[in-house]
Amino acid sequence: MKKNINLYKFNELDSTNDYLERNHKNYEEFDVICAKNQTHGRARRRNDWISMEGMAIFSFFLKERENWKIEDYLKLPLIAGLATIRGLKGIENLEYKFKWTNDIYLENKKLCGILMEKIDDVYIVGIGINVNNILPGTLKNKAISLTQATNKKYEIDEIVKNIVFEFQILCENLENGLWEDILTEINEINYLKNKEIELKFGNEAVSGVVRDINENGEIEVLVKQDENGKIVIRSFSIGEVFEKIIF
Structure with a gap:
């Protein structure tokens, strides 16, 4: 109420x-x-x-x-x-x-x-x-x-x-x-969707392209999994996001 x-x-x-x-x-x-x-x-x-x-x-x-x-x-x-x-x-x-x-x-x-x-x-x-x-x-x-x-x-x-x-x-x-x-x-109204970002959490950082916010409220990011260039979706519940500036 x-x-x-x-x-x-x-x-x-x-x-x-x-x-x-x-x-x-x-x-x-x-x-x-x-x-x-x-x-x-x-x-x-x-x-x-x-x-x-x-x-x-x-x-x-x-x-x-x-x-x-x-x-x-x-x-x-x-x-x-x-x-x-x-x-x-x-x-x-x-x-x-x-x-x-x-x-x-x-x-x-x-x-x-x-x-x-x-x-x-x-x-x-x-x-x-x-x-x-x-x-x-x-x-x-x-x-x-x-x-x-x-x-x-x-x-x-x-x-x-x-x-x-x-x-x-x-x-x-x-x-x-x-x-x-x-x-x-x-x-x-997801500001980050399709933007290339760096996400820092703890002592780690990942780079990728943002997709949706999932049902758990986590941000989904397309990232390269290994040196072979395999793309996977990773989800994060916490982290500090920085947009990558493309020149």
């Missing part, structure tokens, strides 16, 4: 995810912690996340479900990505793409990052979207904001509520056995 969405807004936090890690017991599921600025925002692998006023910076959490399997929770980053794109499309219908496992792209540039973390019996979803902020020239070839794409200004609270609402709907759909439909929608 979809719940009302309450926004708790702060001028500044160290990190909305860190705040919820410390204080989630004081909030209800799907309550949203928003910050105008973060002093210690984090991306995946504990990398720093640059934040600036005009962004949508927020976190919320999902409680563990008795009837969910571990495989269901592994799909949450994909569900968060699709919910973000659905929510954004409700505001501005642009050609957003989902980059496995945790980024949203627009015009081949990064628009949004997503960080999923587990603490106690909850899964915290942290999202940072470039909305009304103007990115510095040093990032103009890598990142974009909505306002830079359209020359419009947006109501950040409306965007946040749209996304959390869509996340609730997709979680319900997952519970109701509609993962195949969700996955089809995700693959239709």
Whole structure:
């Protein structure tokens, strides 16, 4: 059942995810912690996340479900990505793409990052979207904001509520056995499909061409298996992806 969405807004936090890690017991599921600025925002692998006023910076959490399997929770980053794109499309219908496992792209540039973390019996979803902020020239070839794409200004609270609402709907759909439909929608906006990439995981790295995201939420990559040039499909549940630039 979809719940009302309450926004708790702060001028500044160290990190909305860190705040919820410390204080989630004081909030209800799907309550949203928003910050105008973060002093210690984090991306995946504990990398720093640059934040600036005009962004949508927020976190919320999902409680563990008795009837969910571990495989269901592994799909949450994909569900968060699709919910973000659905929510954004409700505001501005642009050609957003989902980059496995945790980024949203627009015009081949990064628009949004997503960080999923587990603490106690909850899964915290942290999202940072470039909305009304103007990115510095040093990032103009890598990142974009909505306002830079359209020359419009947006109501950040409306965007946040749209996304959390869509996340609730997709979680319900997952519970109701509609993962195949969700996955089809995700693959239709798969930013990496048919791109040549390098994927790093642990101390290993593989190069290949991306195909679909499979039913387990893993990315499938066509790679050369040996020196004879045999091509096989390998699936990865984790890893950092780098696009290869073809000159």
